[in-house]
Amino acid sequence: MKATEWLVPRAEGLYCAPGDFFIDPLVPVPRAVITHGHADHARPDHGAVLATEETLAIMRLRLGEDRAGATQQPLRYGEELTVGGVRLRLEPAGHVLGSAQAVMERAGTRAVVSGDYKRAPDPTCRAFAPVPCDLFVTEATFALPVFRHPDPLREIDKLLRDVKLFPDRTHVVGCYALGKCQRLIALLRQAGYDGPVWLHGALRPLCGLYERFGVALGDLRPATEAAKGELCGGIVLAPPGAIADRWARRLADPVVCLASGWMQVRQRAKSRGVELPLIISDHADWDALLTTCREVGAEDIWVTHGREDALIHALAGFGIRGRALRLIGYEEDETA
Numbered sequence: 001m002k003a004t005e006w007l008v009p010r011a012e013g014l015y016c017a018p019g020d021f022f023i024d025p026l027v028p029v030p031r032a033v034i035t036h037g038h039a040d041h042a043r044p045d046h047g048a049v050l051a052t053e054e055t056l057a058i059m060r061l062r063l064g065e066d067r068a069g070a071t072q073q074p075l076r077y078g079e080e081l082t083v084g085g086v087r088l089r090l091e092p093a094g095h096v097l098g099s100a101q102a103v104m105e106r107a108g109t110r111a112v113v114s115g116d117y118k119r120a121p122d123p124t125c126r127a128f129a130p131v132p133c134d135l136f137v138t139e140a141t142f143a144l145p146v147f148r149h150p151d152p153l154r155e156i157d158k159l160l161r162d163v164k165l166f167p168d169r170t171h172v173v174g175c176y177a178l179g180k181c182q183r184l185i186a187l188l189r190q191a192g193y194d195g196p197v198w199l200h201g202a203l204r205p206l207c208g209l210y211e212r213f214g215v216a217l218g219d220l221r222p223a224t225e226a227a228k229g230e231l232c233g234g235i236v237l238a239p240p241g242a243i244a245d246r247w248a249r250r251l252a253d254p255v256v257c258l259a260s261g262w263m264q265v266r267q268r269a270k271s272r273g274v275e276l277p278l279i280i281s282d283h284a285d286w287d288a289l290l291t292t293c294r295e296v297g298a299e300d301i302w303v304t305h306g307r308e309d310a311l312i313h314a315l316a317g318f319g320i321r322g323r324a325l326r327l328i329g330y331e332e333d334e335t336a
Contacts, residue, residue, distance in 0.1 A: 019104070024042075033051065133296050141261070256276070
């Protein structure tokens, strides 16, 4: 039996029939395997939830104890268990803290659901590990040849040079609360920036969670408690929605920045009023997608939540069967 026969796309999401569980289901289900804590993958009110310990902690923080799963089972990377004759394990996805690929084996065949992933180094989470398989389900957020992301440290250097150039202004960087915020801080520290990083209040809880899991972020301070002059020459991180609203007006002549893979598209930066776009993505770019699809050696690759057509066309050139799942409900995040 092929993996394409026992892993089935359904309205609720991808369904492992012999194990009787869904991967990242879109609606409440009795049994769910969750790849990571972003809201379009980790939804509330499932029955039994299996994920990494970090992802479960993120779900409890964001959804509340009573909505993160009636029962919660943590699974360490590489640890294996058998569910309905299916051997299941989780391997790192390199996307955010605790992110994982779901690896399922049955009757000598293996299917891997990537969740969201990236191949670029990230000091805040375990690096992506390609797993050879017969069926690979990949995301395709940046699956167009135009998307080739630069070295993130080059973008951080661009930010730090601009901070030095405009010491009387405050650089406010829009970033997603889970993953992007913590990665930016870690990259700043890696680049030698040891000053305080000022945070919008919405970003603080997840930074605290990262630190509880051993990710050191250094001197973090609440931006709302600082005097306006104290933020001159400083770096403030905030949710993307806050960088252009009244909250940002209290900052000292702010330089509006946004950290996202989409900042490679100049029109997107212009439409958001972004003065300093930072091309830093938590998803695989075009080259990384192609490299991954070839490395795993799968005969069948299913493509979901992104630009499926271009990737499927490229896979055909490698002799790989591609299929667009077109699952409804996964978001195109402006800050990906």
